[in-house]
Amino acid sequence: MQLNPDCVSIESILFDAMVKANAISKDNSEDPKKSAWMRAARTDKGVHAAGNLLSLKMQIPTDYDIVERINSFLPDQIRVWGYVPVIRSFHAKNLCDSRVYEYLLPTCAFMKPIPKELTDTPTNEDDIMICNNDPVNPIVKYATRSTPEVIQQRHDYRATKEQLETFATALKEFEGTHNFHNYTNGKAFNDKSANRYIMSIDVSEPLYIDGSEWVSIKLHGQSFILHQIRKMICKYI
Template sequence: MAMMELTNTEDDKGEIQPPKPKKRRVVLFMGYLGSGYQGMQRNRDAKTIEGELMRALVNTACVPDHLQDDYAKLKWSRSARTDKGVSAAGQVVSADLKCEVDGQLSQSLLDQINESLPEDITVYGWMRATGSFSAKADCVRRRYEYLLPTSGLGQEDVDNEKVVSARIARFNVILARYTGSHLFHNFTDKMKGDDPTAQRYILECTCSEPFTIQNSSFLKVSLVGQSFVLHQIRKMVGLALQVRSLVANPFANLSASV
């Protein structure tokens, strides 16, 4: 971040006053641990990531008190929505905030925002954006990662590398069927098959080799798509595991109910 030279002003009493930040459309890059939160999207009756972020922005005067509930007025937008307990290594929010001092975004304000946030939420940085920018509308792809124990592909021979690799290879064949454009109305709630918004395009759906976290073996399912409907990812992984276990028909249409 470049160093800033701040221009102070005098009030009617001749006292020096710090410069007032100007409102600008900005993009915030952030990450958080989702445990203990009811998801990303703000909900008056629940503890959410957006609720904590808004509180910090109000505390630092980046958002006036009277606008903290007016997301439309702030042109507020998020690049992705995460469910209860889900964490994010890279989340993007755009909004009109009072944060520019002498033509540059104030680093001291960013520091104050992070001081006002809980320890499990961090804004890595921010930058100016064009007045029409929307974190949601201008996001071209989203990546989600879903962890599951290696034993989820089979309880037996979990220490046999050759057996586990064969199971992962089969699982990847199943996951590959999700790629492309499909109707996902049965992977969410209250959506009919003729709803055009159920059509989603999946760019990538793969399972990693095993890795260890605190002496336990895990797999990582990576999903990349233009966008996802509510609960789609967990239901995609759930169906794939059922197919892998031959609980579900491996030749069923992708729109089959989980």
């Protein structure tokens, strides 16, 4: 979403379309001091949003439908759904009162771990090399990646009802207000910003994608901190 120099992004394409549609004047778009600044309820790297809310200064011509006009300059995979006039201080990211995240988890994560054997020499060309980065006493070992047989086992794996019930019950313990300093980076236990309010966490019935089994985990919270959700889920796997 973010606008970066010499980089194609959703924001850069949307900004150009809005200029062409006269939602942002061309003069203002070329002057950094006057140009509209889009502020988004953004997502982190690796996270996908079904939709995004932007706040910005824009012109609204009265002689045509501005939404339809903007969409005419956008590729099919990017659409503007509408606009609402707001107060000048409105900020899409900071004034969001809650967020819903959906995390898809393959149920093969519940399989018993398959121990990896470390060897002094590689046994396959795609082995993982593990080293201690010690220039004085370097230690290098190799671990084999998953074999085709293990990959097939994961694809065919089906979680039991008891496993899913235990997992869902465990995640319910996170509901309410808790200190999540151990679920992120760089926050001390007495840092008040580590306190977060989780309204609900729900685990779906199994669903199947290309023959493998997954569950959907929906988390509704006031706000989240870096790595919090993935560490919450991994804690009970």
